[in-house]
Amino acid sequence: MSILVYTENREGKFKKQSFELVSYAHALAQLAGREVIALSVGEVADDELKQLGEYGASRIIAIDYSGHLESRNFSKLIHHWVGALGPDIVLFADNNTGKSLAGGVAARLKAGVVSGVSGLPISMEPFILSKMVYTGKVNAQIQINTHHKVVLLAGNSFGVHTNPVTSIIEHHNIVAELASPSSELLSTEMQKGKILLSEAEVVVSGGRGMKGPENWGPIEELAGLLGAATACTRPVSDEGWRPHTEHVGQTGKVINPNIYFAFGISGAIQHVAGVSRSKVIVAVNKDPEAAIFSVADYGIVGDVNQALPQLIAAAKTLKDNA
Amino acid sequence: MKILVCISNVPDTTTRIAIGPDGKSISTAGIQWIINPWDELALTRALELKDVGRVTEVVVANVGPTLTEATLRKALATGADRALRVNTEPTDAWSVAINLAELIKNEAFDVILCGIESSDHNGSVVGGLLAGILDMNIISSVSGLDIEGDTLKVQREIAGGKELHETSAPVVLVVQKGIALAPRIPSMRGIMMARTKPLLTSDPVSSEPMTATAQLFMPKAKGACRMVDAENAGDLIRLLHEEAKVI
Ligand SMILES: Cc1cc2nc3c(=O)[nH]c(=O)nc-3n(C[C@H](O)[C@H](O)[C@H](O)COP(=O)(O)OP(=O)(O)OC[C@H]3O[C@@H](n4cnc5c(N)ncnc54)[C@H](O)[C@@H]3O)c2cc1C
Numbered sequence: 231m232s233i234l235v236y237t238e239n240r241e242g243k244f245k246k247q248s249f250e251l252v253s254y255a256h257a258l259a260q261l262a263g264r265e266v267i268a269l270s271v272g273e274v275a276d277d278e279l280k281q282l283g284e285y286g287a288s289r290i291i292a293i294d295y296s297g298h299l300e301s302r303n304f305s306k307l308i309h310h311w312v313g314a315l316g317p318d319i320v321l322f323a324d325n326n327t328g329k330s331l332a333g334g335v336a337a338r339l340k341a342g343v344v345s346g347v348s349g350l351p352i353s354m355e356p357f358i359l360s361k362m363v364y365t366g367k368v369n370a371q372i373q374i375n376t377h378h379k380v381v382l383l384a385g386n387s388f389g390v391h392t393n394p395v396t397s398i399i400e401h402h403n404i405v406a407e408l409a410s411p412s413s414e415l416l417s418t419e420m421q422k423g424k425i426l427l428s429e430a431e432v433v434v435s436g437g438r439g440m441k442g443p444e445n446w447g448p449i450e451e452l453a454g455l456l457g458a459a460t461a462c463t464r465p466v467s468d469e470g471w472r473p474h475t476e477h478v479g480q481t482g483k484v485i486n487p488n489i490y491f492a493f494g495i496s497g498a499i500q501h502v503a504g505v506s507r508s509k510v511i512v513a514v515n516k517d518p519e520a521a522i523f524s525v526a527d528y529g530i531v532g533d534v535n536q537a538l539p540q541l542i543a544a545a546k547t548l549k550d551n552a
Numbered sequence: 553m554k555i556l557v558c559i560s561n562v563p564d565t566t567t568r569i570a571i572g573p574d575g576k577s578i579s580t581a582g583i584q585w586i587i588n589p590w591d592e593l594a595l596t597r598a599l600e601l602k603d604v605g606r607v608t609e610v611v612v613a614n615v616g617p618t619l620t621e622a623t624l625r626k627a628l629a630t631g632a633d634r635a636l637r638v639n640t641e642p643t644d645a646w647s648v649a650i651n652l653a654e655l656i657k658n659e660a661f662d663v664i665l666c667g668i669e670s671s672d673h674n675g676s677v678v679g680g681l682l683a684g685i686l687d688m689n690i691i692s693s694v695s696g697l698d699i700e701g702d703t704l705k706v707q708r709e710i711a712g713g714k715e716l717h718e719t720s721a722p723v724v725l726v727v728q729k730g731i732a733l734a735p736r737i738p739s740m741r742g743i744m745m746a747r748t749k750p751l752l753t754s755d756p757v758s759s760e761p762m763t764a765t766a767q768l769f770m771p772k773a774k775g776a777c778r779m780v781d782a783e784n785a786g787d788l789i790r791l792l793h794e795e796a797k798v799i
Contacts, residue, residue, distance in 0.1 A: 245711070300719075302689040305680075324676075326710050329668070329726070330692035333649075333680015342762035343645065345669075345676050358766050364578070365671050367569045371767040375760075382676075412689045413706075413719030420713035428711055432799060456799055474695070474730050475709065480565050480671060481589045482729055489798040500565050503671075510798050512788065513777070523777045528791060532782030544786030548793055 232265040232289075233258055234317035236308060237282060238327050242274050246390065246429055247323040249285050253391040254350075254383055255321055256286025262354055264319070266395075269311055271295055271304070276399055283397030285390065290399045291315070298415040303408040305334025310406030312339060312378070324382035325428055332380050341378035348387040348486075348507070365480055365503035384507070385428055386486055427476065430459035433487045433508070435478065437463040437501075439494020439515065439534055443471035448538035449493060455545040461485070463501050479504035493534045497522025514538075553699060553721060554609045555598045556661040558652055558678065559627055560588035560670040561620040576765045587623050589735070590667025596732035597697055598665060599631040606699040609633050611661070615651045617641050621751065629738035629746035640756035644763045645673070647756075649681035654757050656686060662721035663704065668693065668728040679726035689723050695730030 235255045237248035248268075255266045268287035270279060272295060279290050291311060299307065308331060312320055320335060322328030324345050336343035346361045356373050359381065363370040427433065434453040436446060446460075453460050460476055467477035478485055480500040486507035493514050495501060502525050505511065513526035514537045523529050530537050563569065564584040572579040587595070601607040612627040613636040614620050624635040638651040656664065666679035683690035695714065696707030706717045706725060738746070780788045792799045 300689050301691065305684060326693040329676055330690060333677040334684035334690065337681045337684025343677050344763060346674055363673050364569045365565055365674065369769050369771050370765055373764045373766040375764060376762050413717050416716040416718050418713060418715050424712060426712045477729060489792065503565060510796050525774060526777045528780060528788055529777045530780050530782050530785055530788060537782060537785040540785035541789060544789035548789055
C-alpha cells in the first residue's frame with residue numbers, strides 16, 4: 231500500500247510545504263509500512279522533481295500540464311490517480327490549495343478528511359490524528375473510519391527532514407475524465423520578494439500599540455533581519471494601516487511559526503486564536519497586565535519605540551556574528 | 553441570481569469552553585452561540601449584492617438541532633429572505649455536507665457560499681465536500697465577489713498574491729476575510745420582520761460518520777512568561793538564539 235502526497239509547485243519550483251509534506255509522508259510510511267508516492271501537476275523539470283526523493287518520495291508521478299485546472303477538475307485528476315495507484319492515505323498541505331482540493335477528493339472517495347493536523351497519527355488502527363479545535367482552546371483526537379483517509383497537514387508543524395531514497399520519475403499527460411470548465415483564471419498578481427506569512431518560521435507582528443502606519447519601519451526592519459514575515463491585528467488592518475492579508479486571528483489567518491513577535495498587541499482572545507500554535511511567543515507591551523503576557527513565553531514590559539531599536543541592534547549583531 | 557449562505561452555529565470565541573462528561577464533546581451549558589464569523593461575512597456580501605440588485609434572493613441554511621434557530625433568526629433579522637434547517641445534530645463535516653447537498657438538489661441555487669472554516673471544529677472542509685458531492689466547481693479562499701449579468705467575478709487569495717477568476721453559475725465559493733470587511737448587524741426593523749420570515753425545517757438523510765471525535769482534552773497550561781528588562785531589550789535576542797533556539 232502507499233501514501234499519495236500532492237506536492238504543489240509554483241512556477242516550476244516546489245514550495246517548502248511540499249518538502250515538509252513529503253518528510254511527513256516518509257515518517258508516516260515508516261510507521262505504516264507504505265511507499266511514498268508524490269504527485270506533481272504542472273511544468274516541473276526533472277532536477278526539481280528529483281528533489282522530492284531527497285525527502286523520501288520513492289515514486290514521483292509528474293503530470294505535465296501547463297494550463298489552469300479549475301478546482302473541480304483538479305480534484306477529479308487527483309481522484310483518478312488515487313484510483314490508479316491505490317493509496318489509502320492522501321496528503322495535502324493545509325493551505326489555500328490543499329483546502330480547495332481535499333474536500334473534492336474526499337467526497338469522490340467517500341473518505342474521512344481531517345485538516346489542521348499537526349503531527350503523526352496517535353494510532354494507525356484505528357487511525358487517529360491530533361489537531362486543535364475551538365480556535366486553539368481544545369485538543370482533539372479525531373478518528374477516521376473509512377478505508378481512504380485524506381489528511382491536511384498544518385504548515386510548519388512537522389518540519390522539513392531529509393530522507394534520501396532512490397526515486398523513479400514517471401511523466402504522464404492528463405488522462406482523467408474532466409468536466410468542461412465553468413470558470414477561467416483571468417489574472418494573477420504576486421507580491422514579489424515577500425516572505426509568505428503562511429510559510430514563515432518567524433513572524434513579526436504589530437497591533438494598535440504601534441500607533442500608526444508610519445511607525446511600521448522598525449517592524450519591517452526587524453522582520454528583514456530575521457527573515458520574517460510581517461503580520462498585524464484586526465483593528466490594524468481594518469484601519470488600513472496594513473493590508474488585510476496580514477491580519478491574523480480568529481477572522482484572519484491562523485499561523486504557527488516557530489516564533490511570533492507581538493508588538494503593541496493586547497492579546498485579545500480573538501487574536502490569540504490565530505497565533506496560539508506558535509512555538510514561542512514574544513510580547514512587548516507597556517501594560518504589565520496585558521493578556522498577551524499570559525500566552526507569551528518571553529516578554530518585555532515597555533514601550534515598543536524603545537524596545538524595537540534595541541532588538542534591531544541585537545539582531546544585527548547576531549547576524550554579523552553568524 | 554439566488555444565493556444560499558451555509559451557516560454554522562458556533563460558540564462565541566470569548567465563551568469558556570469546558571469538556572463534557574463523555575470526553576468527546578463540549579459542555580453546552582452557558583455557551584453563547586453566534587453565527588460563524590466567516591459565514592457572517594458571506595451573508596453580509598450576499599446582502600450587499602442584493603442591495604444593488606445583482607441578487608434576487610438570499611437564503612440561509614443550517615444543519616443542526618432546534619437550538620440553532622436563534623442563529624438563523626439572527627441571519628433573517630440581518631436581511632436574509634428565508635431560512636432552511638435540516639433537523640439533526642451533525643456528527644462530522646460529511647453529515648453537514650451531505651444534508652446541505654440534499655437541500656441544493658431539491659432547490660437550485662446559483663451561488664453557494666460557505667465560510668473558510670467553522671470556528672468550532674475548525675474543519676474547513678464542508679465547502680469542498682459539498683462541491684464534490686454535487687460535482688460543482690468550487691473556488692476557495694475567496695476574498696472578493698462581484699456579479700455582472702450571468703457571470704461572477706471572484707477574487708481569490710493564494711500564497712503571496714491573488715487571482716481573479718470569472719465563473720458561471722452554479723458554483724460553490726468558500727469565503728474568507730475580504731469578501732466583506734465588517735459583518736452587517738440586524739436593525740430594529742430587521743428584527744421585527746424576521747419573526748414572520750419563513751424558517752423551514754426538513755428531515756436529514758441518513759449517513760455513516762466518516763470521522764469521529766475519539767477524545768477532547770484541554771492543552772497543557774503554558775509555563776510562566778520570562779520577563780526581560782526593558783532597559784536591556786537586546787538580551788531577548790540572545791535568549792531566543794541561545795535558550796529557545798528559534799532564531
Ligand atoms: C467576532 C470578533 C472577531 C475578531 N477577530 C479578530 C482577529 O481575527 N484578529 C484580531 O487581531 N482581532 C480580532 N478581534 C478583535 C479583538 O477582540 C481585539 O480588539 C484586537 O485583537 C485588539 O487589537 P490590538 O491588540 O492591536 O489593539 P488593542 O487591544 O488596542 O491593544 C493595543 C496594545 O498596545 C499596547 N500599547 C499601546 N502603546 C504602546 C507602546 N507605545 N508600547 C508598547 N505597548 C503599547 C497597549 O497596552 C495594548 O495592550 C475580533 C473581535 C471580535 C468581536
